[in-house]
Amino acid sequence: MVDMRLRVKDLSFKYSTTDVLSGVNLEVDEHEVASIVGPNASGKTTLLRCINKVLKPYMGTVFIDGKAIVKMNIKELAREVSSVPQIALRSFPLTVLDVVLMGRTPYVKWQLTKNDLEIAEESIKSVGIENLTSKYFDELSGGEMQRVLISKAITQEPKVLLLDEPTAHLDVKNQLEILDLIRNLARNKDIAVLMAIHDLNLAARFSDRIYMIKNGSIFASGSPMDVLTSENIREVYGVEVRTIKSEESIHILPIKPIRSFNQT
Amino acid sequence: MEFKVKKATVVLTAILIIAIITSYGIYHFLSSGYMPDSTATLIDGAGRYTTIKHPVEKVVSLASSVSEILCTLNASEVLCAVDQYSTFPPYLKEKLDTVDDFNVGSGATPSIETIVYHKPDIVFAWPYCTVIDEIEDRGIPVYVLKYPDDMADIIDLIKTVGYIVGREGRAEEISSFMTGYVEMVEDRTKELEQKPLVYFELNEPGKTGNGSTIAGSLIKITGGANIAENSSLKYLTINNEYIISTNPDVIIKFYYGTEPNEEEMDQLKEEIVNRPGWSVINAVKNDRVYVVDYAECSTSPRLIIGLVRYAKWIHPELFNDIDAGELAEYVYTNIYGLKT
Amino acid sequence: MSSEVDVNKLYRKVRGKKIFFLFILTLALLAITIISICIGPISISIQDIIKAIFGENPDENLRAIVLDVRIPRVLMAVMAGTCLSLAGVIMQGLLRNPLASPYVLGVAAGAAFGAALAVAFGLQFIFGEYALFMLALVFSLVTMFMVYGLASARGVETETLILAGIAIGSLFNALVSFLIYVSGEKIYGIVFWLMGGLWGADWEQLFIIFPVLLGGIVITLNCSWDLNALSMGDEVAMNLGINVKFSKIFLLTLATLLTAVTVSLTGTIGFIGLVAPHIVRIMIGSDHRFLLPASGLVGAMLLLSADTLSRMIINPAEMPVGIITSVIGVPFFVYLLMKRRKRWWI
Numbered sequence: 031m032v033d034m035r036l037r038v039k040d041l042s043f044k045y046s047t048t049d050v051l052s053g054v055n056l057e058v059d060e061h062e063v064a065s066i067v068g069p070n071a072s073g074k075t076t077l078l079r080c081i082n083k084v085l086k087p088y089m090g091t092v093f094i095d096g097k098a099i100v101k102m103n104i105k106e107l108a109r110e111v112s113s114v115p116q117i118a119l120r121s122f123p124l125t126v127l128d129v130v131l132m133g134r135t136p137y138v139k140w141q142l143t144k145n146d147l148e149i150a151e152e153s154i155k156s157v158g159i160e161n162l163t164s165k166y167f168d169e170l171s172g173g174e175m176q177r178v179l180i181s182k183a184i185t186q187e188p189k190v191l192l193l194d195e196p197t198a199h200l201d202v203k204n205q206l207e208i209l210d211l212i213r214n215l216a217r218n219k220d221i222a223v224l225m226a227i228h229d230l231n232l233a234a235r236f237s238d239r240i241y242m243i244k245n246g247s248i249f250a251s252g253s254p255m256d257v258l259t260s261e262n263i264r265e266v267y268g269v270e271v272r273t274i275k276s277e278e279s280i281h282i283l284p285i286k287p288i289r290s291f292n293q294t
Numbered sequence: 295m296e297f298k299v300k301k302a303t304v305v306l307t308a309i310l311i312i313a314i315i316t317s318y319g320i321y322h323f324l325s326s327g328y329m330p331d332s333t334a335t336l337i338d339g340a341g342r343y344t345t346i347k348h349p350v351e352k353v354v355s356l357a358s359s360v361s362e363i364l365c366t367l368n369a370s371e372v373l374c375a376v377d378q379y380s381t382f383p384p385y386l387k388e389k390l391d392t393v394d395d396f397n398v399g400s401g402a403t404p405s406i407e408t409i410v411y412h413k414p415d416i417v418f419a420w421p422y423c424t425v426i427d428e429i430e431d432r433g434i435p436v437y438v439l440k441y442p443d444d445m446a447d448i449i450d451l452i453k454t455v456g457y458i459v460g461r462e463g464r465a466e467e468i469s470s471f472m473t474g475y476v477e478m479v480e481d482r483t484k485e486l487e488q489k490p491l492v493y494f495e496l497n498e499p500g501k502t503g504n505g506s507t508i509a510g511s512l513i514k515i516t517g518g519a520n521i522a523e524n525s526s527l528k529y530l531t532i533n534n535e536y537i538i539s540t541n542p543d544v545i546i547k548f549y550y551g552t553e554p555n556e557e558e559m560d561q562l563k564e565e566i567v568n569r570p571g572w573s574v575i576n577a578v579k580n581d582r583v584y585v586v587d588y589a590e591c592s593t594s595p596r597l598i599i600g601l602v603r604y605a606k607w608i609h610p611e612l613f614n615d616i617d618a619g620e621l622a623e624y625v626y627t628n629i630y631g632l633k634t
Numbered sequence: 635m636s637s638e639v640d641v642n643k644l645y646r647k648v649r650g651k652k653i654f655f656l657f658i659l660t661l662a663l664l665a666i667t668i669i670s671i672c673i674g675p676i677s678i679s680i681q682d683i684i685k686a687i688f689g690e691n692p693d694e695n696l697r698a699i700v701l702d703v704r705i706p707r708v709l710m711a712v713m714a715g716t717c718l719s720l721a722g723v724i725m726q727g728l729l730r731n732p733l734a735s736p737y738v739l740g741v742a743a744g745a746a747f748g749a750a751l752a753v754a755f756g757l758q759f760i761f762g763e764y765a766l767f768m769l770a771l772v773f774s775l776v777t778m779f780m781v782y783g784l785a786s787a788r789g790v791e792t793e794t795l796i797l798a799g800i801a802i803g804s805l806f807n808a809l810v811s812f813l814i815y816v817s818g819e820k821i822y823g824i825v826f827w828l829m830g831g832l833w834g835a836d837w838e839q840l841f842i843i844f845p846v847l848l849g850g851i852v853i854t855l856n857c858s859w860d861l862n863a864l865s866m867g868d869e870v871a872m873n874l875g876i877n878v879k880f881s882k883i884f885l886l887t888l889a890t891l892l893t894a895v896t897v898s899l900t901g902t903i904g905f906i907g908l909v910a911p912h913i914v915r916i917m918i919g920s921d922h923r924f925l926l927p928a929s930g931l932v933g934a935m936l937l938l939s940a941d942t943l944s945r946m947i948i949n950p951a952e953m954p955v956g957i958i959t960s961v962i963g964v965p966f967f968v969y970l971l972m973k974r975r976k977r978w979w980i
Contacts (some may be wrong), residue, residue, distance in 0.1 A: 050962050079869075080919055082872070082873055082967070083872070084869055084872050084873075104872065104875050104877055105875035107875065107876075108873060108874050108875025109875070111873075112872050112873060115867075115869055115873075117872060119867065121730075121866055121920075122726075122727070122730075122732070122865055122915060122920035123915055123916075123919050123920050123923065124862075124919055124920050125648075125919060126647065127641070127644060127648065128862070128919065128920075128921050129866075132859075132862055132863060132866070132874065133874070135859050135860075135862070135874040135875060135876070136874055136875035138859060139859075140855075140856070140858075140859070140923070142645070144642065147641050147642045147645055148641070148642070150641050150645075151639065151640070151641035153641065154639055154641060155639070160638065160639035161639075163641070163644060164644070164648075166919075186874070193739070245858075314710065336825060475951075485945075499833055499834050499954065500833050507677040522950070525950070525951060526948075527948070527951050530948075530951035530952075531833065531952045531954075532950050532951060532952070533674075533675040533945055533950045533951070533952055534703045534707075534833060535674050535675050535676045535699045535703050535704060535945075536675045536676060536949075536950035538695055538698055538699050539676045539695055539696075539699055540701060541695055569834070569836075570702040570703070570836040570837065570838075571698035571699065571701070571702025572702075572705065573698070574694045574697075575695075576693050581928045
């Protein structure tokens with residue numbers, strides 16, 4: 031059997047004594063976009079951080095193309111996995127080009143080669159930020175920043191791309207554009223994409239696979255149609271919803287929250 | 295006859311007797327030149343009027359110079375408290391270390407409580423004292439000293455302190471002794487046309503003073519030319535290059551130890567002699583770098599020792615007949631009453 | 635959105651500009667160095683200076699002034715300025731804080747305390763001058779990690795870091811005062827020998843600071859990619875393959891070493907480490923490959939000009955160089971604060 035691009039096996043994580051993740055199993059193949067959905071504090075961000083080794087899991091393993099990440103040093107990992115954090119960046123004045131080129135950090139010593147620059151150019155084009163290259167990063171709008179950070183991540187030539195709430199703080203047009211971009215990158219660059227996302231409609235529309243997390247465990251997984259059912263959502267989010275299936279996707283309309291004392 | 299004494303008579307007689315005794319006492323005091331409860335109004339070093347009991351009997355000195363002068367006036371018993379730097383003569387240091395309320399702390403921020411506790415007739419303070427008004431608000435007169443610029447200021451101070459404690463005679467004796475030396479030195483150097491260049495250095499490298507500092511005035515009296523004589527700043531850090539280019543013939547380094555320590559004084563000299571670029575300076579070439587104990591160059595009768603040392607360093611040929619060591623011994627024995 | 639971009643060309647153009655900027659800075663520093671050697675309280679003709687340098691001058695005093703006093707002092711100002719700004723760049727980048735500098739973080743005060751402690755116990759007579767540097771280094775490291783630890787414990791936020799720096803810095807300043815107080819007047823002479831600015835700069839001191847500076851430049855330049863990544867935040871850096879914990883400790887230690895050596899030779903000189911990096915950031919941005927050398931050059935220029943002014947203003951007396959660096963530094967600081975809304979500081 032050919033290994034999946036990204037495989038997370040029996041992953042558990044604790045902050046001191048509190049279990050945050052327990053026995054998480056998850057798989058994403060190249061070309062695929064997988065989303066992690068779940069209420070606040072269900073462990074989405076923690077899961078992403080365990081995959082890029084910012085946090086050390088307490089049990090379980092993460093494999094990239096069948097190779098366990100514990101066996102890679104941090105520089106090797108940086109060539110395999112890149113991530114786009116939530117935008118909360120305060121930075122010294124750097125141009126967009128500076129930020130994109132930063133993606134070459136795991137590969138360069140001091141001087142950038144022609145190859146490095148070509149990769150960056152390719153990434154800038156694929157993300158569509160040609161007109162921003164000379165601007166200062168800290169002066170961009172939210173959507174622009176997100177694109178630049180994605181371009182930086184792509185410049186890392188990753189096999190796996192992790193995104194934490196890529197649509198947070200973006201208007202609806204930017205949300206659609208960014209997710210569309212992410213899906214295209216996955217398709218065209220043989221990348222496995224795993225993102226944490228709040229908006230269930232966006233998740234449904236742009237994901238090949240959805241992992242629904244509740245209290246640190248996978249509650250349901252599979253195609254959007256299978257996972258985003260009103261029963262699952264009621265169980266995980268405690269919200270009454272109506273789902274409408276259309277040709278391209280499934281749409282979720284929230285009705286009202288379920289009061290816990292009303293539960294039967 | 296019945297010997298009946300009325301109460302009134304007793305009272306009257308008693309008053310009479312007391313009156314006679316008192317007037318006799320007053321007469322006696324007057325004839326001895328002693329004015330009881332008399333007061334004096336002085337203009338202090340800061341130009342302020344201060345009215346004090348005269349002569350004073352209890353003194354708090356926040357200036358080590360005044361403490362020292364009082365001891366040379368044989369009036370150490372009037373000192374009821376001093377600042378922490380009043381460590382000379384040694385018996386003051388001993389008292390500072392052993393008697394709690396004798397120490398009022400630093401001269402800049404002394405303990406007002408301790409001062410008030412002693413109810414002194416006068417407090418001597420330098421202008422940098424931060425609590426002069428607070429002390430005066432408690433009814434204690436403060437005599438603010440003037441920073442002395444030269445020998446004359448110091449002799450004046452000795453006389454003033456002598457007057458305040460009623461030891462004019464002793465003050466006169468000491469000041470004329472000092473004046474004698476000053477005149478002798480001036481006499482020998484006044485005709486000189488060749489004045490050796492002198493650089494004196496205080497605590498930091500390059501730190502020196504112009505002509506209106508005590509060290510500057512000693513150099514003037516002893517026939518030297520201070521390289522910073524005309525600086526507009528009284529104390530300054532003088533440029534290193536400037537020192538080398540003016541090429542002083544004599545270098546005098548101040549030593550600030552509490553007690554003279556030969557080894558440390560030698561270290562100071564070594565450091566100066568070995569400064570980069572200083573080997574070309576005449577004073578270094580001709581081994582005329584001297585270290586002087588700061589205490590012998592400050593506001594006290596000991597200054598006369600410093601004066602003679604300067605004179606011998608700057609014009610050795612003119613003062614062959616005077617031995618600074620002998621003079622020091624004389625001063626310590628006869629002026630300070632210390633046995634060496 | 636479809637405008638063409640040639641990254642290679644753009645990158646070369648930008649890099650070319652920055653290299654040109656570095657080149658101009660180098661020339662300017664060279665010019666200021668030469669001017670500073672040529673002017674001084676004692677006017678010496680250029681011919682005489684050249685003669686002195688090549689050992690032909692008959693006047694030994696002029697020779698001593700040029701070779702033993704003026705040139706070492708100028709070189710010392712250059713090196714000390716460079717060290718302090720490198721330390722400033724590293725601290726600002728690592729701590730992601732535009733206000734970080736050796737002075738603000740209390741590191742300089744820690745170093746001063748270490749040096750004063752050595753003097754108070756007469757260690758330099760027992761172990762030689764290096765005792766001073768060792769103690770200065772130890773205490774500045776203690777300060778650095780105390781400040782950083784204190785701030786980390788409460789989540790490294792700008793305010794906490796600066797407050798911790800100021801607090802611990804003043805603690806060490808107080809301890810220096812205490813040492814002076816209990817050691818009597820004697821320590822003054824020696825402490826001020828350490829704190830006395832550039833007055834006593836000599837070749838021996840240059841031989842101490844030079845290897846540290848050289849090592850510092852080589853190592854920091856080598857770490858410029860790490861610094862770039864770290865200045866975007868720990869998580870970003872980790873994601874780019876940087877060993878964040880190691881790099882941080884290593885680079886903070888290096889910055890502290892640069893500060894400690896400089897402080898034990900010249901005393902605490904404020905503002906250079908804060909101001910020089912910001913001037914450069916405004917001019918060529920924050921790519922550490924160029925920011926580091928350019929800040930070094932600007933810091934050297936600032937301190938050298940300030941020191942040359944301090945020798946000239948009230949000749950033959952000297953102004954403490956700290957006064958002049960502050961006079962230059964404070965307006966700049968205010969300018970930074972005024973601009974804060976627009977740019978990258980919170």
